[in-house]
Amino acid sequence: MTHARTRPRPVPPAEVRARLGEPEGRVKDKILDHIDDQFRRFIAHSPFLTMATADAAGRADCSPRGDYPGFVKVLDAHTLAIPDRPGNRIADSFRNLAENDGIGLLFLIPGMRETLRVNGSAYPTDEPEVLARMQTEARQPKLAIVVEVAEAYGHCGRALIRSRLWDPASQALAGEMPTMGEMVAEQLGLDIPPAQLDQALQENYRHLY
Amino acid sequence: MQQTVIDRIEPVAEDVVSLTLRGTDGPLAPWEPGAHIDLSLPNWLTRSYSLCGDPADRERYRVAVRHDPLSRGGSEYVHRFLRQGRPLEVSLPRNHFPLLPAAEYLFLAGGIGITPLLPMLRAAAGAGVPASLVYVGRTTASMPFLDELRSRHPGRVRVAATRRDGRPDLAALAATLHPDALVYCCGPAPMLAAAQAAFPAGQLQVERFRPAARTFPANTPFEAVCARSGRTVQVPADTSLLDALVHAGLPVASGCREGVCGSCELALLDGEPEHRDDIGAPRGRMYPCVSRAVSERLVVDL
Ligand code: FES
Numbered sequence: 342m343t344h345a346r347t348r349p350r351p352v353p354p355a356e357v358r359a360r361l362g363e364p365e366g367r368v369k370d371k372i373l374d375h376i377d378d379q380f381r382r383f384i385a386h387s388p389f390l391t392m393a394t395a396d397a398a399g400r401a402d403c404s405p406r407g408d409y410p411g412f413v414k415v416l417d418a419h420t421l422a423i424p425d426r427p428g429n430r431i432a433d434s435f436r437n438l439a440e441n442d443g444i445g446l447l448f449l450i451p452g453m454r455e456t457l458r459v460n461g462s463a464y465p466t467d468e469p470e471v472l473a474r475m476q477t478e479a480r481q482p483k484l485a486i487v488v489e490v491a492e493a494y495g496h497c498g499r500a501l502i503r504s505r506l507w508d509p510a511s512q513a514l515a516g517e518m519p520t521m522g523e524m525v526a527e528q529l530g531l532d533i534p535p536a537q538l539d540q541a542l543q544e545n546y547r548h549l550y
Numbered sequence: 551m552q553q554t555v556i557d558r559i560e561p562v563a564e565d566v567v568s569l570t571l572r573g574t575d576g577p578l579a580p581w582e583p584g585a586h587i588d589l590s591l592p593n594w595l596t597r598s599y600s601l602c603g604d605p606a607d608r609e610r611y612r613v614a615v616r617h618d619p620l621s622r623g624g625s626e627y628v629h630r631f632l633r634q635g636r637p638l639e640v641s642l643p644r645n646h647f648p649l650l651p652a653a654e655y656l657f658l659a660g661g662i663g664i665t666p667l668l669p670m671l672r673a674a675a676g677a678g679v680p681a682s683l684v685y686v687g688r689t690t691a692s693m694p695f696l697d698e699l700r701s702r703h704p705g706r707v708r709v710a711a712t713r714r715d716g717r718p719d720l721a722a723l724a725a726t727l728h729p730d731a732l733v734y735c736c737g738p739a740p741m742l743a744a745a746q747a748a749f750p751a752g753q754l755q756v757e758r759f760r761p762a763a764r765t766f767p768a769n770t771p772f773e774a775v776c777a778r779s780g781r782t783v784q785v786p787a788d789t790s791l792l793d794a795l796v797h798a799g800l801p802v803a804s805g806c807r808e809g810v811c812g813s814c815e816l817a818l819l820d821g822e823p824e825h826r827d828d829i830g831a832p833r834g835r836m837y838p839c840v841s842r843a844v845s846e847r848l849v850v851d852l
Contacts, residue, residue, distance in 0.1 A: 385593065385623075385631055410593040411623045473620050547797040 372494045375418040376459075380493050383457045384421070385411040386450050392423070392486075393445040394437035394463075402433055413448075414474050419490050421446075421459065422466070424475040424482040426550060434486070438463050444488055447496070452507050454498025461491040480550045551590075552578060556636050557610065563694040565617040566662060567629060570603070570610055571638060577608035583669035584647035584734075584757070587611060588805050588813050590639040592631075596804070597624035598811035600666035600736075600757075601643060602695070605673075611640065614694050616662040644812050646829045647757040649673060653730035655681040656723060658745055660737020661688075664695055666757055667736055675703055680728070684718050686710045686741065720748035727753075739763070758828050761808045761840070766826055772843040776800060776852040777819055791838035791848075800852055802838065809840035821848035 352360065376384070389407040396402075406412075406423060414422045423446075438444070442462040449456055465484045472481045505511045518524075522538030525531065531538070554571035562568045581587075586600045603612030617629040632638075647666055649655075655674045657667040664685060674681035683706060687693035690711050699707045710718045727733070727749075735745040736757040745754060769787040774795065776783065785794040792814050795802050805813035809827030818836050822844040827837040836850075 382631060385627065388594075409595060409623065411627065470620060474622050476622055 372492050374490070374492060376415055376421070376490055376493055377418070380457060380459075380495075381415050383450065383495075384413050384415055384448060387448040387457070388412065388451070390423075390446050390448045392434060393447075394434050395441050395443060396437045397440035399441075402437060404434060408477065410450075412475070412477075414471070416471065416487075421488040421490065422471050422475070423486045423488065424472075425465075425484045425486070426482060427548070435465055435484075438465065438486070444486075446488065454501040454507075456496045456498075456501070457493065458496050459488065459490055459493045461489045463488045477550055551639050551641060554578070554611065554638050554640055556632060556634050556638055559632055559634055562614060563696075564689075564692045565629075566614055566692075566694045567617075568602075568612055568614045568694070569628070569632070570612050571640060572610050573608075574637070578611060579642045580608065581605055581611075581643035582645055583649050583673045584666050585643040585645040586666070586811070587613070587643050588641035588811065589613070589628075590641075591624060591627050592636075593623055593627050595622070595624050595627065596813065597628075598805050598813065600647075602665040602668045605669060614662060614665050641813065646812055647734070647736075647755065649734070650732060650755070652679070652732035654728040654732075655679060656727060656731060656733045657681065657683040658720075658733065658735040658737065658741070659683060659685045660735075660741040661686070661692060662694065663736035663738070663741070663757075663759070664693070664699075665736075667734060668695060668699070670734060671699075671703060671706065675706065681706060683707045684710065684723065686712060686718060686737065689713050717744070720744055724748045758810055761810055761828050764826075766824075769842060772845070773847045774843075775820075775847060775849045777849050778852055785842070790840065791842060795838060795852065802852070804839055807839040809837050812837065814839045817851035819849040819851055821845040823848060 373380070388410045389405065390413065391403055391405055393401060393403040408424065408426065412424060416422055442464060444461060444463040446459040447456055448459070463486050466487045467484055471485050475482050475485060501507065520535060520539050521542055522535035525538055526533060526535045553574045555574050556569060557572040558570040559567055581601050582605060586598045588596045588598050590596055599613035599615060601611055602614055603610060615625050615628045618625045649670050655670070657671055659667045667683065671681055671683050683699065683703070685693060685699065685707060688711065690696060690709065693709070696709065731753065733745065733749045733754045735742060735754060739760065739762065742756050742758060745756065771787050772785050774783045774785055774791060779800065781798060781800065783794050783798045783800070785791050792802055792804055792807065802816065803813050805811040810829065812829050814837055816836055816838050818834055823836045824842045824844045825831045825836060826840040826842065829837060831837055831841070
């Protein structure tokens with residue numbers, strides 16, 4: 342099946358700055374090259390982050406990671422460790438990191454409008470002392486991702502305010518969506534009752550570690 | 551569960567803070583020396599700490615927490631992020647390490663292992679029973695409550711800072727002990743092992759903060775029948791009974807998940823368990839975070 346494509350007109354890079362104006366003052370100043378006590382506290386309370394990596398050609402990929410608050414360990418002011426857990430599609434990230442060690446993280450705290458961005462370079466580790474700190478449900482991850490921090494900064498809350506992300510009423514949006522089983526059955530043209538797919542998925546979700 | 555608020559949080563030794571928790575819904579539940587409580591931390595983790603305050607004080611609990619460099623997020627959270635004035639939910643006290651009657655007591659504390667022994671020494675001394683404490687740590691700076699102990703129990707406390715004094719000779723201590731004395735030991739694994747080598751098993755009571763290193767027979771799958779809910783849960787070889795029950799949506803509490811804290815305790819109605827905990831499960835009880843089954847089926851009260 343082919344789909345019609347739209348291609349809105351691009352703005353040349355040189356013109357973008359002219360359109361948006363200079364970045365707000367002090368934006369540059371608030372970028373730290375390490376994790377200070379405030380950011381450490383942020384990470385200790387964050388149960389969720391998105392992680393962006395790219396392959397050698399720069400093809401980018403972004404994936405979610407989550408666990409109990411503080412699941413990302415701050416090993417020192419310049420080094421973080423993120424546990425590998427099932428369902429993280431970690432293979433994608435590891436394949437990317439093997440080619441290109443750049444990484445971008447966005448930490449979220451439920452109820453908090455501001456987010457924390459951390460960029461740097463990353464590699465996988467199996468260091469026992471790191472994995473021991475990540476044990477949950479009596480299981481240690483097999484690998485963790487070590488992030489060497491290059492920049493860390495708070496991101497203002499406008500996007501989260503506009504999106505009403507933490508407003509309980511926003512959860513009604515999920516009710517407008519088909520179930521995952523319905524989506525997958527349609528997308529893949531499966532002849533399996535969606536309820537059965539949903540149940541299998543539910544079973545799967547029972548094993549989080 | 552009991553509601554408290556953090557009244558005070560203060561350093562009491564290198565890497566050790568003490569927390570004073572004040573009950574906010576009337577008097578706190580009573581406790582006996584050796585008891586511990588679970589703290590429900592804001593990062594969703596539950597951690598157990600021995601009560602080391604005064605059992606007669608029904609308004610406050612005191613615990614002391616050492617920052618474990620391999621912290622999974624419990625002691626690190628307490629040290630870095632808890633603040634005075636914050637509300638904190640705590641469990642009712644539980645006691646797997648009670649002070650039994652004896653003609654004499656010898657308390658052996660290693661570092662933060664002093665916490666359950668502190669109220670024990672006080673109770674024994676108060677009851678007029680001969681009691682002494684041998685308190686071992688790397689350096690005196692790493693040992694909490696030294697001043698308090700020395701001033702409250704002059705002549706009963708012997709301090710051994712191993713960097714300076716080496717390790718105390720436990721065999722020599724054992725030789726001079728009353729035959730009906732009891733020895734209470736709490737400390738790191740090597741210290742517990744030394745105490746087990748020096749004192750007869752019937753005379754020694756130990757409490758661990760991490761499980762003893764042991765090997766168990768290979769896991770086998772079994773079935774857990776939950777008598778109250780009528781549910782039957784399969785426990786695969788690679789899953790703990792606790793996780794299998796929780797995955798099935800059954801309400802079981804947990805803390806350490808290592809068989810040392812007792813917060814996951816279940817009543818066992820039928821079947822033969824394979825106890826793997828370090829608490830010493832009483833008859834008819836088991837700790838599903840680590841323990842499994844010898845029989846193919848266990849019936850639990852859930
Ligand atoms: S959770 Fe601590 S003994 Fe089971």
